[in-house]
Amino acid sequence: MVLSLEQRGSIFLVAVVCLLVVGICAPFSGHDLQRMMQIAIGACAVLYGLSVTRVERLVDRPTALGLMLIIGLGLVSSMRAHQPLWALVEVALFISCGAIAVAFALARRQGGQSLDRALIVFVVLLCLIKSIQYTYAGALAFISAEGRLDPDLLLSGFSNKRFYGQFQTLTLPLLALPLLIPTLSRPLKAAVFALLCVWWLIAVGGGTRGTWLGMGATGVVLAVLGPWGRRWLGWQLAAMLGGLLLYWLVFKVLADYLGIEIANAASDRLTTTLSGRGPIWWQAWHMLVERPLLGFGPMQFADIANSIAAHPHQAILQWASEWGVPSALCVAVLAWRAGWATLGVLRERAQSTEWADLLRLCLFAALVGALVQSMVDGVIVMPNSQVWLALVVGWLMALHVWRTPQTGQLPLAWGAWKTLGLLAVGLLIVIAVRDVPHIARAQQQYLSSHDNMLQPRFWAQGVIAR
Structure with missing residues (x-):
């Protein structure tokens, strides 16, 4: 029996719901389980994307070119990193999040307004x-x-x-x-x-x-x-x-x-202190100054051991120090363009009481809140937050009202994106299969010599420095 595209989208969404419920609500859940949940959702998204042969455009040409530039710079930066494999894993995470966002956008377009309510x-x-x-x-x-x-x-x-x-x-x-x-x-x-x-x-x-x-x-x-x-x-x-x-x-x-x-x-937390962020911000800044063009490589902040964290708790500093300043500027420009375009639609439909318009308002609010929090916290690092960011971005992509008529994606570009997603998720699965059987022992070894504190990045023990 051949399933329709809408049915395949429904299967994808049901799988995502089950994985999210386990990853968030299970009493035994935590960072590592949520990372495995994210990889599984990425795999489901890629499989769903592979079944789609032709789609209407989700992003405009400048955005597509910008994304390809970011990925290209990330790959070059990874090849120059101290630990290229872990750097490639971070690039794969970025691509898999993109695949998840695209899958949500495709599913919403197929399912229509009933999925907004769902x-x-x-x-x-x-x-x-x-x-x-x-x-x-x-x-x-x-x-x-x-x-x-x-x-x-x-x-x-x-x-x-x-x-x-x-x-x-x-x-x-x-x-x-x-x-x-x-x-x-x-x-x-x-x-x-x-x-x-x-x-x-x-x-x-x-x-x-x-x-x-x-x-x-x-x-x-x-x-x-x-x-x-x-x-x-x-x-x-x-x-x-x-x-x-x-x-x-x-x-x-x-x-x-x-x-x-x-x-x-x-009341004890009503303080203006940086809670230890100062030293890791300085570390990221020095990394940025030392290698401004390509950075130290994705995830390579975790390759420089410190006593506080495996990421700088600041999205701009993290991206610039690891991926390079040009990549960070490209990300900032794309984020600004997308936000401005969404803002324009919100203003045009400010009086509307339609479900889609009210949902767009709330999704935009969630995105703004998360991006602001990422200036002081690891929103772009944690697996559950990455999945929800992808969900919000994907849904906004599906709801976006284009000013010019939509056209089909170029078959070559769509095929290249699907291949890239398949390679990225494949690498993440290989890393999970390699590491998961030994996670508990590795964590125990790290805790015994590092003041009984884990520093999450890809895994809960996220320090990759040898």
Whole structure:
């Protein structure tokens, strides 16, 4: 039986949903499982792409040429790197994320508006599951607490609470979409608002300042994007205040009543310190100055051992120091062009109440928040964040309204892209097969000699320095 393109897209999306649920909601989940989940999603995306013979354009010619230039510069930089294989793995990750974004765009175009609703239902259910996990862990902690409780221990499914915060930055904007739908019933809106308040409670308890920075910047941007942008901001501010109230009632009033001391309280994180980022920013800057044209090679920041991190927690510095300044400028120009084009569509349809237009607004908000957070955090490094960024970008590509008539992709270019994706995912699978059986032992060896702290990059133990 030959499946239609729409059916193949549905199979791809079902596979992605299953992998994301396991990677995010499983109690045993963490960085390494999420990296394997990402590789599996990349493989599904490439297989789906291979079944598509002809598509309408997803990007314009300058964007396609820019992407090819970035990949070409990345390959040249990899050949000059101290560890070329790991550098090529980073380039393969970039290509696989592109393949995932393209697959989401193709699936959305085939599935139409019904997939927009399915996406939001999935986000709501995912946030609901995580909220139930948090609430259940909190109830057990209060019952069994012996005078002291750490809210950080209530966060599950992520190796680090900052990775959880990145996930929230990408989902908080989308979770507000049902509240913007005029036809949605009041009971459903009340339920979604309650969930959004709990989601903000978890953001407050997690204390990821990058999430606050990203959401704050997003609020400023959306405030000037018409009435629906301001309504989105109003709902987010109301839910944030609700989350703060819930946090105060649970971790202050109830904790004091039960005589429980709260460790790592949210108020303890209201600081302006760089939390150790200064030295790694300087390291990235010195790398950039030493090799400005091609950088040290993708992922090669992790090849220079330090006591803090295997990436600089700053997207621009990371890309410029590893891939080179020309590549970083090319990425910045493409990001600016894409953002400006999306902004133009948002302004033109500022009064629209169509699902697609409201979803575009929320997707744009998620993208802005994630990009702002990437200036102080490893959003472009962590596997789950990379997958969600690809989802957001792919969906925006599918929803984009072109000013000129769409034309089919050049068969040669489409064929070259599919071949590139196949090679990239193949390399990632080879690395996973090579490393996964030995991950636990390698981590234990590293922990025994490095102050019991892992530094994530490709794997949770991400330092590749020999």
